[in-house]
Amino acid sequence: xxxxxxxxxxxxxxxxxxxxxxxxxxxxxxxxxxxxxxxxxxxxxxxxxxxxxxxxxxxxxxxxxxxxxxxxxxxxxxxxxxxxxxxxxxxxxxxxxxxxxxxxxxxxxxxxxxxxxxxxxxxxxxxxxxxxxxxxxxxxxxxxxxxxxxxxxxxxxxxxxxxxxxxxxxxxxxxxxxxxxxxxxxxxxxxxxxxxxxxxxxxxxxxxxxxxxxxxxxxxxxxxxxxxxxxxxxxxxxxxxxxxxxxxxxxxxxxxxxxxxxxxxxxxxxxxxxxxxxxxxxxxxxxxxxxxxxxxxxxxxxxxxxxxxxxxxxxxxxxxxxxxxxxxxxxxxxxxxxxxxxxxxxxxxxxxxxxxxxxxxxxxxxxxxxxxxxxxxxxxxxxxxxxxxxxxxxxxxxxxxxxxxxxxxxxxxxxxxxxxxxxxxxxxxxxxxxxxxxxxxxxxxxxxxxxxxxxxxxxxxxxxxxxxxxxxxxxxxxxxxxxxxxxxxxxxxxxxxxx
Amino acid sequence: xxxxxxxxxxxxxxxxxxxxxxxxxxxxxxxxxxxxxxxxxxxxxxxxxxxxxxxxxxxxxxxxxxxxxxxxxxxxxxxxxxxxxxxxxxxxxxxxxxxxxxxxxxxxxxxxxxxxxxxxxxxxxxxxxxxxxxxxxxxxxxxxxxxxxxxxxxxxxxxxxxxxxxxxxxxxxxxxxxxxxxxxxxxxxxxxxxxxxxxxxxxxxxxxxxxxxxxxxxxxxxxxxxxxxxxxxxxxxxxxxxxxxxxxxxxxxxxxxxxxxxxxxxxxxxxxxxxxxxxxxxxxxxxxxxxxxxxxxxxxxxxxxxxxxxxxxxxxxxxxxxxxxxxxxxxxxxx
Numbered sequence: 001x002x003x004x005x006x007x008x009x010x011x012x013x014x015x016x017x018x019x020x021x022x023x024x025x026x027x028x029x030x031x032x033x034x035x036x037x038x039x040x041x042x043x044x045x046x047x048x049x050x051x052x053x054x055x056x057x058x059x060x061x062x063x064x065x066x067x068x069x070x071x072x073x074x075x076x077x078x079x080x081x082x083x084x085x086x087x088x089x090x091x092x093x094x095x096x097x098x099x100x101x102x103x104x105x106x107x108x109x110x111x112x113x114x115x116x117x118x119x120x121x122x123x124x125x126x127x128x129x130x131x132x133x134x135x136x137x138x139x140x141x142x143x144x145x146x147x148x149x150x151x152x153x154x155x156x157x158x159x160x161x162x163x164x165x166x167x168x169x170x171x172x173x174x175x176x177x178x179x180x181x182x183x184x185x186x187x188x189x190x191x192x193x194x195x196x197x198x199x200x201x202x203x204x205x206x207x208x209x210x211x212x213x214x215x216x217x218x219x220x221x222x223x224x225x226x227x228x229x230x231x232x233x234x235x236x237x238x239x240x241x242x243x244x245x246x247x248x249x250x251x252x253x254x255x256x257x258x259x260x261x262x263x264x265x266x267x268x269x270x271x272x273x274x275x276x277x278x279x280x281x282x283x284x285x286x287x288x289x290x291x292x293x294x295x296x297x298x299x300x301x302x303x304x305x306x307x308x309x310x311x312x313x314x315x316x317x318x319x320x321x322x323x324x325x326x327x328x329x330x331x332x333x334x335x336x337x338x339x340x341x342x343x344x345x346x347x348x349x350x351x352x353x354x355x356x357x358x359x360x361x362x363x364x365x366x367x368x369x370x371x372x373x374x375x376x377x378x379x380x381x382x383x384x385x386x387x388x389x390x391x392x393x394x395x396x397x398x399x400x401x402x403x404x405x406x407x408x409x410x411x412x413x414x415x416x417x418x419x420x421x422x423x424x425x426x427x428x429x430x431x432x433x434x435x436x437x438x439x440x441x442x443x444x445x446x447x448x449x450x451x452x453x454x455x456x457x458x459x460x461x462x463x464x465x466x467x468x469x470x471x472x473x474x475x476x477x478x479x480x481x482x483x484x485x486x487x488x489x490x491x492x493x494x495x496x497x498x499x
Numbered sequence: 500x501x502x503x504x505x506x507x508x509x510x511x512x513x514x515x516x517x518x519x520x521x522x523x524x525x526x527x528x529x530x531x532x533x534x535x536x537x538x539x540x541x542x543x544x545x546x547x548x549x550x551x552x553x554x555x556x557x558x559x560x561x562x563x564x565x566x567x568x569x570x571x572x573x574x575x576x577x578x579x580x581x582x583x584x585x586x587x588x589x590x591x592x593x594x595x596x597x598x599x600x601x602x603x604x605x606x607x608x609x610x611x612x613x614x615x616x617x618x619x620x621x622x623x624x625x626x627x628x629x630x631x632x633x634x635x636x637x638x639x640x641x642x643x644x645x646x647x648x649x650x651x652x653x654x655x656x657x658x659x660x661x662x663x664x665x666x667x668x669x670x671x672x673x674x675x676x677x678x679x680x681x682x683x684x685x686x687x688x689x690x691x692x693x694x695x696x697x698x699x700x701x702x703x704x705x706x707x708x709x710x711x712x713x714x715x716x717x718x719x720x721x722x723x724x725x726x727x728x729x730x731x732x733x734x735x736x737x738x739x740x741x742x743x744x745x746x747x748x749x750x751x752x753x754x755x756x757x758x759x760x761x762x763x764x765x766x767x768x769x770x771x772x773x774x775x776x777x778x779x780x781x782x783x784x785x786x787x788x789x790x791x792x793x794x795x796x797x798x799x800x801x802x803x804x805x806x807x808x809x810x811x812x813x814x815x816x817x818x819x820x821x822x823x824x825x826x827x828x829x830x831x832x833x834x
Contacts, residue, residue: 017816308696332699346697349690351758360687360698363680370679414698 006033405436555757
């Protein structure tokens, strides 16, 4: 890309107000071709809104957008695209019924002949060089339904590149990628930067920002929180930028006072991995990290333990008592609870109020003859709100208005009323901000120290090592090994995970 | 009462006032009693439908079930000499069986509610016609069942018993949906079935119960209708009633996506639909336009509701902006 083609973009004093909140308050951001800017901030800090302004999806209430020195008063999505601004969204929505080429050139299909039939061969030919450049290991003709999450991500980047991109916006691109996949993605980012593309990199994974960003812009509560230049980018500085203070004692494992064995699985085989048996014990008072690559069968194990899926064989015991398979109510009655991986579709009723969400599993405990005691409902919900420091002014407003971190705390709060014996958390801090993370860890520690057994599934190595008393590593549906605290390093975990 | 319910109540009163002004016969005791009777009759199965819609399901076989159970009820008494309480019990049992069947097909075989109940609509109508060889089922001349008559078509202090039944069931339904654990579970399953499962709710049982409640109330309604018409013509009896029910529920704020709605709303929806019918008659509008008037009013109502909602969103936004302009003279800017 020649110097003249490189983008120069400035957002000046952007303000955007929503009915319930001020999303952006006079935020400014500049970016030039050939640089990688990391955009960091807690959830609710305004990153997503700023992105939508850049993409023309929402119009700011105030402020100016200047592209290549000219003010653009009404940036529409089509205009953004014409200026070479392209997105890779955090939540990937590939069309599973199309192949890779069909997805990449969606809406810009190449036609042929008098009837305008789609020219599959020509489309594949156009897409192939993009995939080669990205080092993709799949073909233009591969059905999108067969791609892993990482490959879907690459496909989305290919789509962005196919539009002659000058500014590429990556929103949490690595949140579901493994370590090696992340490295591959960062290599692509560096290559694009060398070509003169400007890259806005939004992530919670500060290590990646440190590795790849030339400059870091922080947002806090919808305002500019400051910037860091190349020399000043380090973890502590970034955390300070995001939350405005130091996070002391971020990771602290619980005081180990090991109690009885709470969970024991005997030859447990899940439906996803019917040929491998899992034998796992979790004691009262410990946090067991469950590590492994994506697809190693960890979520499937959690679902089987919680009764979402019936087990294929073997048994689950809580305090020595067998738990009936395939029934969530039975699992809950036995003292098991699960904070699921996908909080929006599995954890929450987004249109329901905070109180209704929090009390959903334990409604029976505040009911007389089947009638809900609504005063008690608000009282209890209010109690959990303060115990978990959920930032929500009103208990009767829908949880969709809360930030991701606060929503996750609501999902956790659902179970506290039932005093669980075993609490399983599946990726409990994915996509939530540093402050909320610290509070989730604190709660896990409290639960363990209060005598619960905690099983935490996580793909975040730092987190697994930081908060677990023990780590079980899964590989292809089986427990590949268990590491005690003193043996915990990224290397020992990875060696077991990869095998 | 929700804002939506109040809006609907205002609409009902406004329509009523206009009709009264144009044709004062609207508020004559006879007309009011007749309209109330129809409201009671149509209200019972509309509440029934609401319980299914709130789970994000749909029940399309209501009209056919009313025809089939009506035919069976009359035939058992008139041709087989079955005592009416026994016939009533048989009809209610059948209605529960139909609900269980629908619920089982939907939860266990994972069929779509629309498909299951559409097939039900066709099947029950067919059986009803076959059962009477397409003839009309009616009481033979001189049949005297004073108790049955009194219970289902009689009046107490001038109030038709259908209205009393409707009021009783509406009250029970209100408590059930808005105040009990089961009601909360119904709303939860309708709003997000996955999250409901992950919250430990036995979602299949909740859904089956909703269909059983629906057909059970429809069964009661079937007997009211059979006694109201005295004879059941199985090819036309109850035709399109499921659509009245769906219309009443939608007017009452139930979303077809499930998870929301209020019983007061359905009650008002039923009232509005019957007043509109009455309006067509009293204002001398050709009765062939009946459905068109109803459809137009529902459409206008739904459009007004969404527009009003959007307007309130905008107003809240402006308030927040005004507050922001006052409080943050000098916002913190980077660096």
